[in-house]
Amino acid sequence: MSCNYAEGLSPYEHKGVLGIPEKFEAIEKLNEKCEMLARLLSESKHIVVHTGAGISTSAGIPDFRGPNGVWTLEKEGKRPSTNISFTDAKPTKTHMILKKLIDCNKIQYIVSQNIDGLHLKSGLSRKYISELHGNMFIDECSLCKRQFIRSSPVETVGKKCSGVPCASGHNGGRPCRGRLYDGVLDWEHSLPENDLLMAEWHSSIADLSICLGTTLQIIPSGNLPLETVKYGGKLVICNLQPTKHDNKADLIINYYVDDILEKIMNILHLDIPQYNEDTDLTKLASTNIVEWTINKKDVLVLEKVFKAKCKGVKKKKILIKSKRNSTETSNGIENDNCKVIKLEVKEECV
Template sequence: MKFDDADTVELKCKQLVDLIKSSNHTVVHTGAGISTQAGIPDFRGPKGVWTLEKKGEAPQINISFDDAIPTKTHMALKALIEQNKVHYIVSQNIDGLHLKSGISRTYISELHGNMYVDECSKCKRQFVRKEATKTVGKKSSGDICRGSLSLRPCRGGVLHDTILDWEHELPDNDLDLGITHSGIADLNIVLGSTLQIVPSGNLPIRNKKFGGQVVICNLQPTKHVGFFLLFFLQ
């Protein structure tokens, strides 16, 4: 694994700042790597779940999801959205830290679900949980549709978790919005993802055919070598 030295990182950061300033529509694609500082392991990193499993070792999880708090990266993204510098986030993460940071759901596509969000099986409305779900794979929580201030609960609606299993299709609305924003972006920025899982891993390069630019910040190279403008190894 190769690491950029401090001077190279500083230079690339300045270049990234210039790209963000000149961009009219910036989309950030986030993977598990942005949550490692919160104590949540990633998958393919040096201490990732799958990396350690290949060695016959168990991942070190030092915190529960309910106790995990947003990292500096999560809070920086919130600030950039508030300043109209970042316009949308496409996330592969299910840890709910974007939601905890205070970013409105209208700015996020959560492609693989959220352990703090349940969905009604009938009306498809979503509800935020106080504690992380104990199920995965769109299983019933046993709760019924609660409705909202303006809409009554639907009859027969049962809540289930929103976390996808391998056989599930990505949620249509989140995927459609992710595709649209990624395609029209002047700048797609990837943070903490090897982009191995498709179709989410292919979204950041959708803007290339329209002259858009791609920046990738990750601990290791991704499969999209040759598509990015800047690559951070730090």
């Protein structure tokens, strides 16, 4: 459960701005903006989607900074009333739509801050996702760094060793003397190298980045969509709360992400697939060793694409959209002059 995961993290006071009121578009305006987003999806050639906790709330997993988020209520000495277990949680409509859009080559990559494993359960291939903060359904070897899918969520967080031997030899690979540990990051941990590289390069070569269900407060993940803008691409933000990068976005949609994407699928005349246990790799992992390691060949191929497009290209200075405040968004989330501690923004902004 999200509460158990949050309680397993080290104490950390600077969790960002909490409990900002949610905003909702009028239906007529929502429909108009969804038409605009559908047009951008059709016109763009390389699209990256950045996902946060807001895409999993309809699965019963509470977010962290929303009005009823884990950390918002924590300040009041309360806990969320809805808090499904990670084992029982199923992919939402958004997860399944993103899987479909990947399969249709409408979007090319997903960068996720989520640790709930719902992208994995949707049947999404490892080739198309960076999991920057880890995954409750993944073990990682301390030596060879290969990752393996679990049938149940890890019992610890913070990259703690389970003592279980590496499973590489069971898949026909070279035996390894390493031990498995959970791959869920704590505050002080560096982001996984290949996940971060893939996320940075995809974001840089993208002509469109779409942010779904995130206030973009955690860095560096929250700043990755700006790489798209710096190299001349467009930025779309879909979230119920204002975000720290609203003033840099080309389009903002304040509504439920499930509803936004359902409208997009209708406009594009695409069916929304249902969750299927047969394609849920956590189910397969109960009887088989299933690997979840990023393929090094995919990293090398993307590096060549990145260098071909971006090497020697001068990044554009990000011009704040003239209709929005250039120093601070209306919700009080400060912009970019903040100090960093690995995963989170310290509240020491000027």
